[in-house]
Amino acid sequence: MSVNTKLNARITATGHYVPDNVIENKYFESYLETSDTWIRDRTGIYERRWLDKDKPTSFMAIKAIEDCLKNSNTTPEEIELIIVTTVTPDMMYPSTACVIQNQMGMKNAWGFDLSAACSGFLFGLNTAAQFIRTGVHKKVIVVGADKMSSIINPEDRNTVILFGDGAGAVLLEPTEDLSTGILDSILHIDGSGEQYLNQRAGGSLHPATYETIDKKMHYVHQEGKAVFKVAVIGMAEVSYEIMEKNNLKSDDIAWLVPHQANLRIISACADRMGLGMDKVMVNINKYGNTTSGTIPICLSEWYKNGKLKKGDNIVLASFGAGYTWGAILVKWDI
């Protein structure tokens, strides 16, 4: 197969889906020792959406992809590759990519799931871009989707208040204009962070047993303060680094598109980049932390609202379990 180095990947459409069911902070006050004020002050979250218990992650991913395809007049048959970034796949296997491919009739696509927690969408976007740049594929879907309500412990006030469900998708296509599209990426992993944020059971290390269930090992475990400290530094530094590396000043950046884990982490990242909050996409107040969904949901919402313009330099930034973190520089061109 020939490799074409004269192409770049550009985002040509976006779409998203969040469930209708709104869970306000006051719901947690009804059975946990917490308060709406604590949650708002410490996280920036006012409410989140939770999907019906009987519906899987693929339900939201399909809705987001349908929105994305509709916005670009593309049919499912035209898609050549689908990358699903998630930590809440429908099942251990087959992959959620297979479920989506089948249900949407993407009969010419191959695909796979990618696991990088809250950085999943960035890792997926960077992976997808390689298939476009090499000329291997012309239409690639990246969908970040997570049903976090399926893996949080309702009795754990440290985590249950943080997470929501949602999905966002982008379509990537080639361009011969190398000055636009996905311009640069800096991605990292550091597995020494595993102990602070994980879901230990359900895999081959701790298959499901009565004991793993009794010990609640199928739920998200997070040591919030420990993660907070590294997330602030990791996300802020990598976002600053990608600006420096590309000779961009804060005035050159139209939007920071941060992972939505905590408003305090987001504003620290904006500070480091010299950006006012008017240049930062924030919807954590409405949706909480949807893990892989946060960044593509922001892109889709802001584009739909006409706030994202052709030629805008935008920095996508994330930090999550693993640890995984990174930043991607995009010149928006739709």
Ligand code: UT7
């Ligand atoms: O998305 C992937 C990456 N994840 C992140 O980036 C999350 C990073 N961490 C955070 O966002 C924050 O650490 C949290 C929002 C999770 C917690 O905020 P914090 O300001 O770091 O609180 P803390 O964990 O230090 O807890 C402070 C106090 C503790 O009580 P004591 O020990 O001081 O008596 C907690 O038990 O707040 C208590 N607390 C709560 N109180 C009321 C913890 N959760 C709650 C709650 N309501 N829901």
